[in-house]
Amino acid sequence: MIKQLRKAVLPVAGLGTRFLPATKATAKEMLPVVDKPLIQYAVEEARAAGIEQFCMVTGRGKTALVEHFDVAYELESTLRERGKTEAMAALEGTQSEPGSITTVRQQVPLGLGHAIWCARAFIGDDPFAVLLPDDLVLADKPCLQQLAEAYYETGGNIVAITEVPREQTNRYGILKVGRDDGRLVEVTGLVEKPAPKDAPSNLSIIGRYVLMPEVIKYLALMERGAGNEVQLTDGMARLIGEQPFHGLRFEGRRFDCGDKVGFLEAQIAFALKRPDLADAVYAFLKTYV
Ligand code: G1P
Numbered sequence: 001m002i003k004q005l006r007k008a009v010l011p012v013a014g015l016g017t018r019f020l021p022a023t024k025a026t027a028k029e030m031l032p033v034v035d036k037p038l039i040q041y042a043v044e045e046a047r048a049a050g051i052e053q054f055c056m057v058t059g060r061g062k063t064a065l066v067e068h069f070d071v072a073y074e075l076e077s078t079l080r081e082r083g084k085t086e087a088m089a090a091l092e093g094t095q096s097e098p099g100s101i102t103t104v105r106q107q108v109p110l111g112l113g114h115a116i117w118c119a120r121a122f123i124g125d126d127p128f129a130v131l132l133p134d135d136l137v138l139a140d141k142p143c144l145q146q147l148a149e150a151y152y153e154t155g156g157n158i159v160a161i162t163e164v165p166r167e168q169t170n171r172y173g174i175l176k177v178g179r180d181d182g183r184l185v186e187v188t189g190l191v192e193k194p195a196p197k198d199a200p201s202n203l204s205i206i207g208r209y210v211l212m213p214e215v216i217k218y219l220a221l222m223e224r225g226a227g228n229e230v231q232l233t234d235g236m237a238r239l240i241g242e243q244p245f246h247g248l249r250f251e252g253r254r255f256d257c258g259d260k261v262g263f264l265e266a267q268i269a270f271a272l273k274r275p276d277l278a279d280a281v282y283a284f285l286k287t288y289v
Contacts, residue, residue: 002155005148005210007122008051008129010042011115013059013106018258027062029133031257033266034274036093038257039065042133044093049144051129054101055122057115066103069096110222111229116211117219125213127151130232132207136266138273139252143208146250150184151210156244157236160208161185162254166196172204173233175247187245192226192233203247206254211236212243 016028023031029039043054056065072091079088106118116130129144137143143160151158164172176189177200189200209232218235225231239245255269256262271281 002152003127005050005127005129005151007053007055007126008046008131008144009055009057009116009119009123010039010131010133011057011106011112012039012062012065012133013057013109013115015059015109018260019263025061027065028258029062030064030068031263033136033257033263034270034277035090037068038133038136039068040093041136042131043069043096045137045142045144046129046131048142049129049148051144052097052100053122054096055119056101056103057106057118058103059106059109066101069094069101071095111225111227111231113219113225113230113232113235114222116232116235117216117222117230120216120220123213123216127210127212130207130209130211134256134258135207136255136257136270137206137208137250137252138255138266138269139250141251143206143250143252143254146252147208147210147248150246150248154184154244154246156246157187157212157215157239158210158246158248159187159205159236160250161203161247162206162249163202164204166199166202169194169196169199169202169204172206173231174199174201175203175205176200177203177247183249185247185249187240187247189240190233190237192231205233205247206250208250209236212239214243215239 012029016023019028030037102122104118106115147158147160161175170193174191174194175187178186178188215235218238222230225234255266257266271277
């Protein structure tokens with residue numbers, strides 16, 4: 001029986017060093033693309049996929065991420081009094097069901113695998129999604145929803161994948177693939193950040209996963225991998241052969257918002273999708289190119 005996917009883990013403990021000084025006193029996941037912080041894109045995408053319970057794996061200085069989804073009583077009553085209906089509507093996606101967001105702390109930055117392991121009590125015996133808010137996907141159907149639909153077809157573990165240029169394999173988790181029907185691929189191996197010459201393919205994992213709870217027991221071994229960190233990819237690799245494991249070529253465009261150029265590109269791409277902004281943005285872009 002394929003269990004319903006209701007839980008998501010959001011690893012948000014990173015220091016955001018690539019965005020200093022902007023991230024000195026604020027969480028990098030609070031940086032906005034157009035007018036919405038990265039964390040909210042991730043939460044909204046997860047809700048669209050049926051996720052009801054969230055666990056943020058946070059660290060010091062990250063309280064704004066939790067505040068963002070709380071009731072802002074003063075702000076809301078002031079807006080109501082002043083009849084600012086548009087501004088009130090803008091807050092809609094920040095409303096969350098009482099009790100639906102929990103946090104755990106990752107006290108030390110030991111890697112993504114360690115961050116997920118920190119959420120083990122939240123995960124329990126249930127399947128769970130992982131969303132890395134740095135990866136932003138522009139798609140007609142939200143990326144995690146595509147992944148969840150594929151999960152209900154195949155069961156087991158499934159990751160969203162995309163092709164990357166060979167010379168970039170050392171930035172991502174890379175798949176070794178078996179059967180491939182052009183949309184779903186059977187994963188026969190996983191390597192974290194291989195050098196281009198060692199990469200088994202150029203199919204990379206993006207920050208969207210549906211995983212089975214058994215991954216936790218492998219993460220608990222705390223084996224260090226690439227960058228001397230506990231890698232989620234290595235824990236997942238141990239599940240291959242024990243459980244179904246697939247990659248899904250999702251439809252849409254991924255923007256790596258952990259990178260300055262990727263972040264700027266996301267600003268433009270998302271602004272051009274906005275009916276209230278597209279014309280003005282397009283007009284000024286033409287003056288630069
Ligand atoms: C993480 C994962 C990697 C994955 C990537 C997607 O790497 O470890 O396997 O391909 O996210 O963005 P990070 O970006 O944290 O270095």
